[in-house]
Every structure is written in structure tokens, then in C-alpha cells.
Amino acid sequence: xxxxxFLCVLLSFVSTAFTQEKQIDFNSEKNIKKFADYxxxxxxxxxxxxxxxxxxxxxxxxxIIFKSGLSYLFIGDYSTxxxxxxxxxxxxxxxxxSKLEQMKAHYLKKDYSxxxxxxxxxxxxxxxxxxQAEKLFYFSYLxxxxxxxxxxxxxxxxxxxxxxxxxxxxxxxxxxxYKSSALAGILSAIIPGSGKIYTGDISDGIFSFxxxxxxxxxxxxxxxxxxxTRAWIFTGxxxxxxxxxxxxxxxxxxxxxxxxxxxxxxxxNVFLQNKNYFVPVYDFCN
Amino acid sequence: xxFVTKIRVISFILFIPVLLLQAQDSFEEQFQLAKNLYxxxxxxxxxxxxxxxxxxxxxxKYLFEANDLIGQCYKQGGxxxxxxxxxxxAEINTKNPDQVYKxxxxxxxxxxxxxxxxxxxxxxxxxxxxxxxxxxxxxxxYWRGWAYIFSDDWVxxxxxxxKIDSAHQLQKLAEKVNNELYSVGFAKAISYIIPGAGQIYTxxxxxxxxxxxxxxxxxxxxxxxxxxxxxxxxxxxxxxxFLRFYRGNLQNAENFAIEKNLKISNNALHYLQYExxxxxP
Numbered sequence: 001x002x003x004x005x006f007l008c009v010l011l012s013f014v015s016t017a018f019t020q021e022k023q024i025d026f027n028s029e030k031n032i033k034k035f036a037d038y039x040x041x042x043x044x045x046x047x048x049x050x051x052x053x054x055x056x057x058x059x060x061x062x063x064i065i066f067k068s069g070l071s072y073l074f075i076g077d078y079s080t081x082x083x084x085x086x087x088x089x090x091x092x093x094x095x096x097x098s099k100l101e102q103m104k105a106h107y108l109k110k111d112y113s114x115x116x117x118x119x120x121x122x123x124x125x126x127x128x129x130x131x132q133a134e135k136l137f138y139f140s141y142l143x144x145x146x147x148x149x150x151x152x153x154x155x156x157x158x159x160x161x162x163x164x165x166x167x168x169x170x171x172x173x174x175x176x177x178y179k180s181s182a183l184a185g186i187l188s189a190i191i192p193g194s195g196k197i198y199t200g201d202i203s204d205g206i207f208s209f210x211x212x213x214x215x216x217x218x219x220x221x222x223x224x225x226x227x228x229t230r231a232w233i234f235t236g237x238x239x240x241x242x243x244x245x246x247x248x249x250x251x252x253x254x255x256x257x258x259x260x261x262x263x264x265x266x267x268x269n270v271f272l273q274n275k276n277y278f279v280p281v282y283d284f285c286n
Numbered sequence: 287x288x289f290v291t292k293i294r295v296i297s298f299i300l301f302i303p304v305l306l307l308q309a310q311d312s313f314e315e316q317f318q319l320a321k322n323l324y325x326x327x328x329x330x331x332x333x334x335x336x337x338x339x340x341x342x343x344x345x346x347k348y349l350f351e352a353n354d355l356i357g358q359c360y361k362q363g364g365x366x367x368x369x370x371x372x373x374x375x376a377e378i379n380t381k382n383p384d385q386v387y388k389x390x391x392x393x394x395x396x397x398x399x400x401x402x403x404x405x406x407x408x409x410x411x412x413x414x415x416x417x418x419x420x421x422x423x424x425x426x427x428y429w430r431g432w433a434y435i436f437s438d439d440w441v442x443x444x445x446x447x448x449k450i451d452s453a454h455q456l457q458k459l460a461e462k463v464n465n466e467l468y469s470v471g472f473a474k475a476i477s478y479i480i481p482g483a484g485q486i487y488t489x490x491x492x493x494x495x496x497x498x499x500x501x502x503x504x505x506x507x508x509x510x511x512x513x514x515x516x517x518x519x520x521x522x523x524x525x526x527x528f529l530r531f532y533r534g535n536l537q538n539a540e541n542f543a544i545e546k547n548l549k550i551s552n553n554a555l556h557y558l559q560y561e562x563x564x565x566x567p
Contacts, residue, residue, distance in 0.1 A: 023312050035338050
């Protein structure tokens with residue numbers, strides 16, 4: 001009898017333990033956090049942010065708020081990201097990082113003037129990460145239309161490895177190698193094709209010169225030989241190619257300038273992404 | 287007393303499966319929740335709940351079903367690369383050949399949709415040569431036919447659907463499209479002989495006549511210039527005008543044929559998308 005009762009009790013414990021192991025409350029605080037952390041490390045940031053928001057502990061836990069802010073930053077929701085980082089109190093370990101991340105979010109939001117005010121109000125020389133913040137502060141002048149600071153002052157925050165490339169970006173921004181579309185048009189109006197040669201399209205320029213020249217000669221030659229019909233056809237063709245050559249030169253200058261702007265912005269983005277926007281890399285997943 | 291004890295033991299033994307059943311329920315409930323979200327076309331939330339299920343399913347019981355359903359959700363959301371990733375994960379966790387076939391066909395269908403038909407053909411070839419799927423040859427051919435349609439190869443599509451059934455609805459459609467399509471090579475060839483003929487063949491009469499007119503005009507002026515010993519004039523007119531319009535006529539004929547064929551193909555695809563009732567990629 002006793003053995004039977006003992007077996008019953010034992011079985012009861014085993015089955016209860018087994019049940020607890022298999023029964024999972026998917027929506028308990030602990031499990032939501034575990035799942036959110038998994039999503040964060042799986043780079044499924046939108047879902048991770050949503051899961052973090054579901055946590056009741058969300059309002060108090062600075063790590064969760066910080067990771068939530070990072071999640072929103074990664075998915076491009078910069079305003080929500082800034083709101084999250086702003087919630088981190090000054091007693092938190094993440095406080096200084098959150099300030100830097102807010103600067104990054106303002107930069108990515110293209111709110112350059114807000115970003116600069118934020119920098120001036122929150123970073124001093126004694127402050128941690130003030131070097132990184134200062135770099136981003138000055139770098140923002142390269143992407144905005146605002147007046148560039150003095151070159152010597154501009155280059156101070158950057159180290160010797162960065163100095164050369166930042167200096168070339170500065171020079172490029174200060175004096176971009178643009179071509180004047182008006183000058184290209186005028187040049188081609190005087191000598192067909194010369195506007196295209198000015199914008200660097202040498203073969204196009206020579207071709208324009210030859211085609212316009214040949215049709216003009218044919219028109220002249222036919223008028224001279226009293227072949228009026230043919231002469232007018234060639235005159236029309238010469239005028240057509242001449243007009244096209246002027247228009248094409250203006251367009252070539254505009255295309256050249258667009259290409260220069262694109263390459264410059266692309267270079268800035270690549271550089272900044274390689275530098276991770278001058279913010280530290282966090283390792284929450286290992 | 288002995289009777290009472292026996293009843294207790296029996297009751298307890300009966301109680302164990304009930305507990306186990308309850309244990310299964312929380313995962314099953316989660317899976318059903320995700321399935322309901324999928325049915326309601328709430329694919330984003332369905333994926334979240336399936337990922338949650340997979341994350342906590344340490345026993346791996348739902349690895350196949352959940353990954354398959356995530357793949358379906360991503361497919362419905364047009365995220366084909368993600369869909370393929372999850373179909374592959376489901377395929378890794380299959381339990382029988384039917385599930386393998388299902389996942390492989392799922393990947394084929396995505397490849398058809400995103401027009402990476404070379405990958406679709408590669409998988410279909412492997413399915414065709416796999417002895418486990420000999421009895422599914424008609425299904426394999428069905429999707430091969432669709433892959434040909436999306437590769438714009440209506441001739442092979444017609445032949446492939448004919449292997450399933452000579453009166454197959456899609457075979458008839460492919461045959462009709464084949465009959466309507468213009469030959470790009472022929473359009474170009476006749477334009478070599480008579481400028482503008484290719485355009486007229488594709489139904490672009492005005493363009494054909496204009497092309498013929500321009501070629502005759504510049505050809506006449508070229509010949510006239512050479513006949514009058516104005517060699518420079520002749521070379522210039524021939525080079526910059528006659529040959530330019532002649533080349534343009536050839537390109538024009540080719541482009542018209544390609545454009546018309548595209549319209550015919552698109553009309554067929556429109557029919558397949560909105561009116562065809564059978565299984566679609």
C-alpha cells in the first residue's frame with residue numbers, strides 16, 4: 001500500500017515537472033524579454049522594438065529602453081528612437097551613449113541644425129564621447145548647405161588617419177569641381193562641340209563638331225551649286241544638329257554636376273558608415 | 287480498501303495523459319493563433335507569433351510547420367528571398383518525402399514569381415530525376431510549364447502542358463499565344479530587303495510607310511549625288527542619312543516585334559492572374 005502511494009506521489013511530481021517544462025506562458029514578462037532579445041540579435045528590429053514596448057518593465061529598465069531606441073534607429077524611425085533615448089535618466093550607464101545616439105538619430109533625420117544645438121547643449125570637453133560627438137558635429141557641415149567653418153578648426157577633432165580624407169572632403173565641398181552649364185552652352189554656340197569638350201565628353205564634342213560642320217558645308221556647297229532644295233534640307237539638318245549640340249552641352253554640364261554631387265555624397269556615406277557614425281559598437285548578443 | 291487504492295492508481299494513470307495533452311496545448315494554441323492570423327491575412331503578426339513559437343519550441347516539434355508557414359507569410363508579403371530562406375529551413379526539418387516535395391515546389395513557385403526561372407528549372411530537374419517523386423511527374427510538369435511561361439518561352443510551355451494532357455487549359459492558352467506571337471527575326475529580315483516591311487508585318491502601317499519613304503528619299507539623293515559626280519555629297523548623304531535611316535528601320539522593325547510580343551504575353555499573363563482558376567505560382 002505504502003509503495004503504491006509513494007509511486008503515485010512520485011509520478012505526480014514527475015508529470016507536474018514535465019508539464020511545467022512543456023507549458024509555456026509565451027506572454028510572460030520574462031518570455032517576452034527573452035524573445036525580444038532574440039529578435040534584436042536576429043536583426044529583426046521592428047519586431048524586437050514592438051516586443052520591448054510590450055514589457056511592463058519597459059518604463060524602468062534602461063537597457064530595454066536603450067535597445068528599443070537602437071531598434072527604432074536601425075529601422076529608420078528616428079523620431080521614436082530619439083524619444084526612447086531621451087527617456088534614459090542621467091544615473092544610467094547608457095546615459096552618455098544615449099546622448100550620442102540621439103545625435104546620430106538627428107543626423108540621420110537630416111535635422112542638422114537641431115543636431116548641432118543638441119551637441120552644444122549636451123556635450124562639453126570633459127564629457128565622455130565628446131570627441132565622437134564633435135566629429136559628427138563638424139561632419140554634418142559636409143552634408144548640409146550651411147557655411148563651412150574654417151578648415152583648421154574643422155579638422156581639429158579628427159585623428160591623423162581621418163585627417164587626409166576629411167580634408168579632401170572639405171576641399172571638395174568648399175570648391176566642388178562643377179562645370180557651368182551656361183558656359184558649356186555658350187562655348188557650343190560659338191564652336192559646336194566645344195561645350196561638350198569642356199564638360200569632359202571629348203568624343204561627343206568632336207562628333208558634334210564634325211556632324212554640324214559637314215551639314216553646314218553641304219548646305220553652303222549646294223546653295224553655291226544652285227541646288228536649292230537639297231541646300232535647304234542640309235540647312236535644316238545643320239540647324240537641327242547645331243541646336244542639339246547647344247542643348248546637349250548644357251545637359252552634359254548638368255549631368256556632370258549631378259554625377260559629382262552623387263559621388264561626393266556617396267563617398268561621405270561610405271566613410272561615415274565605415275566609421276559607424278563615430279558611435280561605439282555595442283555587443284548585446286554575445 | 288484495496289478497491290479504493292486501485293481506483294486511485296488508475297485515476298492517476300489516466301491523469302498523466304491529460305497533463306501531457308495540456309502541455310501540448312500551449313504550443314498548439316500558439317500555432318493555431320498564428321494560423322488564424324495567416325488566414326486573416328495578417329501576415330506580419332503571423333510571422334511574429336510563429337517566430338515566438340519556434341523560439342520556445344525546444345523540442346523542435348513545429349520546425350517544419352512553423353517555418354513553412356513563415357515562408358508562406360513572406361511570400362504573401364512579396365518578400366520572396368525571406369520566403370525561400372524559410373522554405374529551405376522547413377525543408378531541412380521535413381519528416382517525409384511528401385513534405386520535401388511540398389517545400390521544393392514552394393521554392394520553385396517563388397522562383398517562378400520572381401522570374402529566377404533558371405533556379406526553378408534546376409529544382410524541377412532534380413524533382414524529375416528523384417525516384418521518390420515519380421508519381422508526381424504531372425505536378426512537376428505543371429510547374430515546369432509555368433516556369434516556361436514566366437521565361438517567355440511559350441513553345442516549351444505548350445509542349446510541357448501537353449505532356450500532362452493534350453487538352454490542358456494552359457496548353458491551349460500557350461498554343462494560342464504561340465500562334466499570335468510575331469517572329470522578331472522575320473520582321474528584321476524582311477526590313478533588310480524592303481525597308482518598312484517589318485513594321486507593316488507587325489501592324490505598324492504608318493511607321494512602315496514613313497520608313498520606306500525616308501529610305502527611298504535618302505537613297506535617291508545618294509544615287510543622284512554619285513551620278514552627278516558629287517562624291518563627297520554622296521558619301522555624306524549615304525553615311526549620315528541613308529544608312530542612319532536604314533539602320534533605324536531595322537531596329538524599328540525589331541523593336542515593334544518585341545513590343546507586340548510583350549503585349550501578347552502580358553495579355554496572357556493578365557488572363558492567368560485574374561481569370562485562370564487553376565493553381566498559380
